[in-house]
Amino acid sequence: MGAFDGLRNRLQRVAPATSGRLTASEFLLSGAAAGLVGWGGTQVVAWSSRADGALLATALWVVLMGGFIGLTVLHAPDSVRFSDAMLAWGAVNTTAMALTVVGLLGVIPEQLAFWHAWVASTTVGYCWTGGVLEGAGQPARGRGYLGAGVVGLCLLTAGAVEFPLIAPAGYLALAALHALPMVLDVRTALPAVHRTGVVGVVVAAVLVAGVITA
Structure with a gap:
């Protein structure tokens, strides 16, 4: 098993029956859009230096995650809803959210709760997705996600070593x-190695731009 x-x-x-309105590709693009809006919005809140910034960012994510969960449950195909990759993402995101709540309560440092936990969950999620796709006979797609996991691990390491620099x-x-x-x-x-390169270059460019403009 x-x-x-x-x-x-x-x-x-x-689970209720799905409407099947979303294809697997549309589901992935919806997830990408949610991530851009959520983390982009979180960055804007962080730049604002509001005293209630952590609560605002958390509220944004509660809305986004609630909407995305509803979209998944009601409209995604069963091949997505009950896949090993989706269940793994559910596990790691639930863990990260729990750490975020603990951070809001002041039990653990904010950078661990609000950034490291989510980079780690994204890294594990992509590595798991890559492994699932490899096992399902889709090595090109799987290695692309595994490459993204490697980039995530590099980002996580950089944050652990010098978080103020990349913050x-x-x-x-x-x-x-x-x-x-x-x-x-x-x-x-694109081949997996090229996809990994694109993700790595863009992530690095964003960090460099942040250092230059800080």
């Missing part, structure tokens, strides 16, 4: 890391 078979069986029993554009870099792999998967036929 697979790692998520028990959970998948329970979800299949209780000025840290959420924009996360937006690029979140969205680009899905957009490249749907809209291009």
Whole structure:
């Protein structure tokens, strides 16, 4: 049995029937758009230096995640709704959200709760997605997502070593890391190594721009 078979069986029993209005590609583009809006909005809030910035950013994400979960449950194809990749993303995002709540309560440092946790969840999510696609006989797509996971690991390491340096554009870099792999998967036929290169270059360029303009 697979790692998520028990959970998948329970979800299949209780989930409403999907309308099937979204294709898998449209679902991926919706996820990319949510990431761009969410992390871009989070960066704007961070730049504003508002005292209630953490709460505002969290409220933005609650709305976005609620909408995206509803979109997934009601309109995504079953091949997406109950896939190992989707269940893995649900697990890592739930963990990151729990850490965010703990950060809001002041139990752990803000940068760990609001940035590191989400870079880590994105990294694990893409690595898991890549592994699932490799196992499903789609190595080109799978290696593209694995490459994105490697870029995420590099970003996470950079943040662990020198977070103040990358903080000025840290959420924009996360937006690029979140969205680009899905957009490249749907809209291009680039080899995996080229997709990885594009994601890495864009993330690095965002960070450099943040350092220059800070």
